[in-house]
Amino acid sequence: MRGLLGRLSPQPDEPQRPAAGQVAAAARGVGVRLGARAVLADVTLDVRSGEVLALVGPNGAGKSTLLGVLSGDREPDVGDVELLGRPVADWSVAQLSRRRAVLPQQVALAFPFTVSEVVRMGRRPWAGTDAEDDDERVLAEAMAQTDVEQLAGRGFLSLSGGERGRVALARVLAQQTPLLLLDEPTAALDLHHVELVLQVARERASRGDAVVIVLHDLVTAAAHADRVAVLADGRVAACGPPAQVFTAELLTRVYSHPVEVLPHPRTGAPLVLPVR
Amino acid sequence: MRPLAPATARGRTRGPVLLAGLALALVAVVLLACATGAYSVPPLQVLSSVLHRVGVDVGTMPDPTGETVLWEIRFPRVVLGALVGASLACAGALMQGVFGNPLAEPGVIGVSSGAALGAVAAIALGVSGFGGWTVTGAAFLGGLVTTLGVYAFSRSSGRAEVVTLVLTGIAVNAVTGAAIGLLTFFADDAELRSITFWNLGSIGSATWPAVWAVAPVAALGLLAAPRFARRLDLLALGDHPARHLGVDVERLRLVLIVVVALLTSAAVAVAGIISFVGLVVPHAVRMVAGPGHRLLVPASALAGAAVLIAGDLAARTIAAPAEVPLGSLTALVGGPFFFWLLHRTRARQGGWA
Structure with a gap:
């Protein structure tokens, strides 16, 4: 009844911020089905405090669904999702709102x-x-x-x-919140503001927050993310530092399009380009 | 930071000023409505008569006939008008918040006619299980079922599209209209008179018992409504974002649907179908006060009360001694307004997507 009548007496609820490098959110063996189609299958992924984790992959690979699962919006059909050391479903709606923030695509x-x-x-x-x-x-x-x-x-x-x-x-x-889930925050942004948003993400990570960010531009992901997870057909095809994960062979396979990867002449960060 | 400060400072003073202004307007309209009629009583004497009843003797009292006219005819009518107007406007403001659509209105989407069907069915089928509360209860049931039906049918991913909403309203109004028509066909003369009354919409038959039958229901809804204001603001972002900000969206919606049905059926039970008040009033308030529900909900209730009393005053004076049905009058003003709103929405969005 108290919930119905509003916040008459909000409970003090200060989320514990995990130390940098600790797991802030985790998906373990997560599977989501939509009708007969497996949108996510056997996805295991850790999101650590103090890092920017980029989710990349072709359209329909399951990036937004994975974000929905991590945020507690969508209950996976199989597997477990943890947020700050507890199953995500164990947090109340109000507690979740002080622990994770979500930027929707639309x-x-x-x-x-x-x-x-x-x-x-x-x-x-x-x-x-x-x-x-x-x-x-x-x-x-x-x-x-x-x-x-x-x-x-x-x-x-x-x-x-x-x-x-x-x-x-x-x-x-x-x-x-100690966990930020951003679904394509750079869509429709100009070059200057794309860099600005990524700098903000980096800044939040340096303060100890965990940032998961869905990106389409692989060069941007490579330049700013600590780790990238490549999703393809609902599975994690690879996950790790961009320089290790972004290989021409993997990206060519995942995107079904010939891709070449060159090191940036000054910074050495991978430059991902479709073969034209 | 600089642009932020004046906006919030202005917002803080604007609220109380608007509410005080609307309260004053309401008092003025009430005095005018009580003073005007076949037997006219000067507004100051109206004030004296009210103050006398609460034990303060100032000014000139009206003569005995005036006293009777005031207390037996005008006061119940004005109080009923205030309750009905506040309930309809408040229900409109809440419903627009729940549906995430400024065009949602109890009359337009068929909730009022659903409540009227409940009331008419109770009369025509001779149900009288709860005495004076029977018709109110039946109206509530009809309103609740219709609101739930429209809600379930017209929403997708957190918002109700304009087209779906309006078409749902047409379908609901067609079904309830047919049902009311059938019940009318089988009704006897006495029942017929009561039924006709629902369809026209009027507060002409106001009596104190009618006021007491509706006041608790309306008061419950009106007192509950402001509690949801903050969460309704967040709901404007959509279902998922509201949930991300800590709102239990599904429960909020169900509770609000019950409140809307409560307010609408309270109004319909005594006054029949008076449409467009719930559309025009919140919209006008939003243009002045902005979309924040903390101000919108109470301001709509006050403005709705004033508008309905003024409308009723017009209904019984423009063709005196005859009385124009109030429902026709509000539809006459509200219909074109609805056209304009539809046109503007289409122009702004570039379509109905």
Whole structure:
């Protein structure tokens, strides 16, 4: 009944932030079926605190589904999912909202809220807790990191696709959770803002948060991720540091398209290019 | 940081100012509605008469006839109008939040006619198990079943599309219209008169017993509604994002559907089908106050009460001594508004996707 009537007495609930390198979220032997089709099959993956893990793979490989499973939105048909040392289903909806934040692929809004109102929604999980005192500082920081400060007073629905994406990211950052799950945060962004978003992801990782990020651009993934997991047909085809995982042979097979991989002349990071 | 501060500061003062302004407007409309009619009583005397009942004697009292007219005819009618208007507008605001669609309205999507069918069925089939509460209860049941049906049918992945919603409304209204038609066909004369009343929509038959039959139901809904405001804001992001921010979406929805059915059926049980109040009022409030539900829900309730009393005043004065059905009047104003809203939505979205 208390839940029905709202947050009359929010329980203090300060999530323990795991030490860097420890497992923040994990999928073990996860399988998801959609009708007769296996969307995910036997996926085992650790997400560690302090790292940026990029999920890459062709369209329909199961990247978004895996993100949905890790976030607790979707219960896998087989296998286990853990979040901060506990089965994800054991956390309440409110507890989850203080532990993981999710940037969806499609950003929607039913009513014309302003940008600052939308970003402020990200602080809702902390209402009534001590962390609420940080609201203004966290909001200002999230808006600065995503370069949306000058949009604060604008209506969200009047923004372009790329601007909406950055505002949605600011809301997710403002949630201040130890696990960030970002589904294609760079879609519709220009070159400058793609780099900006990846820098924000790196910055959160350096503070000890775990960041999982779905990307299509393999060069971006190679340049910014600590590890990459290549998904193909619902399975993890390879997982590890980009320089080891991104080989012409693997990518050619996974994408069914000839691919060449060259080292960047200055940094040595792999440059992935389709053979043209 | 600079652009953030003025926006929130303005938001903070705007809320109380708007609510106070609407409350004043409501008081003014109430006084005017009580003063106007076949037997006119000056507004100041209306005030004195009310104050006298609570033990404060100031100003001139109305003469005995005026006193009777006020307490037996006008006051129950105005109180009922306020309850019905507040319930309909509040139900509209909540329903638009639940469906994630500013076009959702109890009348448009068929919830009102579902509630009316419940009420009409109770009358025509001679059900009288709960005394004065029977019709209210039957209206509630009809409203609840219809809301659940429309909800289950028209939503996909967290939002109800405009086309699905409007078409569902057409289908529901067709079915309930046919059922009411059948019940009318088999009804006797006395039942017929009651049934006709539902379809026209009016608060002309207001009495104190009618007020007491509806007041608790409406009050329950109106008091419960503001509790959901914050979570409705988050629901505007969609089902999954709202859940990611800690909202138990499925439960919130079911509870809100019950509240909407409660408010709608309370209104329909006493006043019949008065459409478009739930659409026009929250929309106008949203244009002034923004979409935040913490202000939208109470402001819609206040504005809805004022609008319905004003509408009823117009209904009984424009063709005096005859009375225009209030439901026709609101539809006359609300219909074109709905057209405009549809047009604007299409222009803005570039289609119905």
